[in-house]
Amino acid sequence: MKKTTLFFLALLTFLLCFNFYTPSTFAANLSCSVLPNTIAANGVATAQLTITETGHSLTAWFMLAKKLPNGGEYLLGAQQISQSFDGHNSTGTKTIGPFDNGQAGDYVIYIGSSREAVESRNSSGCTFDVSPGPPPPTGVQCVNFVSIQPPEEEITSGSNIILKYTRGQSSTTADYKVDIYNSDSVLTRTVDRLTDSGSLWSANVGSLQGPEEVYSAKLYYIKVSPPHLCNSTNISILDERAAGQFPEGDDQTSALPSRVEKIVNYLITFGIGIAGGVAFLMLVYGGFKFIFSLGNPENVQQGREVITAAIIGLIVVVFSVFLLKLIGISILGLPI
Numbered sequence: 001m002k003k004t005t006l007f008f009l010a011l012l013t014f015l016l017c018f019n020f021y022t023p024s025t026f027a028a029n030l031s032c033s034v035l036p037n038t039i040a041a042n043g044v045a046t047a048q049l050t051i052t053e054t055g056h057s058l059t060a061w062f063m064l065a066k067k068l069p070n071g072g073e074y075l076l077g078a079q080q081i082s083q084s085f086d087g088h089n090s091t092g093t094k095t096i097g098p099f100d101n102g103q104a105g106d107y108v109i110y111i112g113s114s115r116e117a118v119e120s121r122n123s124s125g126c127t128f129d130v131s132p133g134p135p136p137p138t139g140v141q142c143v144n145f146v147s148i149q150p151p152e153e154e155i156t157s158g159s160n161i162i163l164k165y166t167r168g169q170s171s172t173t174a175d176y177k178v179d180i181y182n183s184d185s186v187l188t189r190t191v192d193r194l195t196d197s198g199s200l201w202s203a204n205v206g207s208l209q210g211p212e213e214v215y216s217a218k219l220y221y222i223k224v225s226p227p228h229l230c231n232s233t234n235i236s237i238l239d240e241r242a243a244g245q246f247p248e249g250d251d252q253t254s255a256l257p258s259r260v261e262k263i264v265n266y267l268i269t270f271g272i273g274i275a276g277g278v279a280f281l282m283l284v285y286g287g288f289k290f291i292f293s294l295g296n297p298e299n300v301q302q303g304r305e306v307i308t309a310a311i312i313g314l315i316v317v318v319f320s321v322f323l324l325k326l327i328g329i330s331i332l333g334l335p336i
Contacts, residue, residue, distance in 0.1 A: 029053065029054045030051055030052070030053050030054075030060055030111050030112065030113065030125065031051070031052050031054070031111075031125065031126075032049060032050060032051045032052070032062070032109055032111050032125035032126040033049075033050050033052075033126055034047050034048070034049050034050075034096060034109065034126055034127075034128040035047060035048055035050070037127075037128050037129070038128065038129050038130075038131055039096070039097050039098075039099055039128065039129075039130050039131070040099075040130075040131050040133065041099045041100060041103055041104045041130050041131060041132055041133035042098070042100075042133045042134070043098050043099070043100045043133070043229060044098050045097060045098055045099070046095050046096060046097035046098050047095075047096045047097055047128065048093055048094070048095060048096070049062065049093065049094045049095070049096050049109065049126075050091055050092070050093050051081055051091065051092050051093075051094075051111055051125070052090075052091045053090060053091075059080065059081075059113055059114070060080070060081040060092055060111065060112075060113065061078050061079065061080050061081070061111065061112055061113070061114060061115050061117065061118045062078070062079060062081065062094070062109050062110065062111045062112075062118060062125065063075065063076065063078040063079070063109070063110045063118040063119060063121075064076040064096070064107055064108075064109055065107065065108050065109075065110065065121070066103075066105050066106070066107050067105060067106045067107065067108065073108070073121075074152070075119075075152065075153065075236065076214060076234045076236060078115045078118050078119055079094070079214070080115070081093075081094055096128070097130075099130045099232070100133070100218065100229050100231065100232035103130055103231070103232055104130045104131060104132040104133065105129065105130055106127065106129045107127065107128050107129065107130065108124050108126075108127050109124065109125050109126050109127070109128070110123070110124050110125060111123075111124075111125035111126075136221075136228060136230070137224065137228065139223075139224060140221050140224055140228045140230075141168055141169065141170065141171040141175070141221060142219075142221055142228070142230035142231065143165040143166045143167065143168050143171075143176065143194075143201060143219070143230065144165060144166045144231065145163065145164070145165055145219070145231050145233050146164040146165055146166060146200060147164045148161065148162070148163055148164070148233065148235065149161070149162045149164065152235070152236055155235065155236065155237055155238070156210060156237065156238065156239045157207060157208065157209055157210040157211065157237060157239050158207055159207060159208075160204075160206060160207060161205040161206065161207065161208060161235060162202050162203070162204055162205065163178065163202060163203040163205060163217055163219075163233060164197070164200045164201075164202050165194065165200060165201045165202065165203070165219065166200065166201070167196075167199070167200060167201055168201070171221075171223075173193050173194040173195060173196055173201055174193045174194075175221060175222060175223045176193065176194050176201075176219060176220065176221055176222065176230075177190060177191060177192055177193060177219075177220050177222050177227070178190070178191040178194075178203040178205070178217050178218065178219050178220070179191075179217075179218045179220065180205060180208070180215050180216070180217050180218075180235075181215065181216045181218065182213060182215055183213060183214050183215070188208075188215070189205065189206070189208075191203045191204065191205060203217070203219070205217065205235070208235060208237055209237070210237040210238065210239040211237070211238070211239035212237065212238055212239070213236075213237045214234055214235070214236050214237070215234070215235040215236075215237065216232050216233070216234055216235070217232065217233045217234075217235055218231075218232045219231050219232070219233075272317060275313065275317045276314070276317065278313070279310045279311075279313050279314040279317065280310075282306055282307075282309060282310035282313070283306075283307060283310045283311075285306055286302075286303045286304070286305075286306030286307035286308075286309075286310060287303070287307065288303075289302055289303035289306060290303030290304060290307065291303075
């Protein structure tokens, strides 16, 4: 009876430990919401992004992307939620906006436990839309933003940035200016007038400082008082692009780190599953050896040795997973 009790206690301990420490508990389960879901493009209104983690994520990142008429997306740069998650159903918040004329449209928010995860755009979190602001006052002639050079996915601190706009019908390049604001809404640079580039007008912004920063280029019509804001364009600076960490092409995302992360997660899950399975089989074998020894001292000793080895192996597996979580996730913040 004592032998049977010992065997089943060991088996129960294994099942409880294996169920609690499997890597599935490490998977981040993030969701988000934006309230209000429609934001007026009046330069004042904002909304609150709330990210909730229901798994074991200790960090959360998000990235805004504006949907374009051609089906593409205009990426606005990844940002990290400043609040620290405790890994147990906690939330983090971030203010979205304000949005100006020229930024109206439909937006999607990508969320993940790392910057690489959100830049891979494998899963979206939530959506919202920015409604058009009021029409320009009488006498104001706005020009529209067309493109940015180099393409945003290639911009680093060393890039010479040029913004392209449509030509004005009866206005001149001196009727406009472009103010550049950083992510803290601090004015960092002013382009006093546009430049006639032939079929388009342009604003020569020059280089902006990174390594990770999102600037806002606000185009004003200055022939009225106060100057009228025509449109606003985000400029995302990410110096890691210069280090070759992004694949080439129009859809530049951190696909490689995301794939490596998936492979590592798979290997960890597979390896611990195999180790747990071997420990389970050893416990069963040792238990049968121990229970049905029929008083044979040699079989009793062999059964004890097998059970002891299985329990020691299980402890090693559990301890290794604990170290993985403690060092890799809690200390280093790795997206494991």
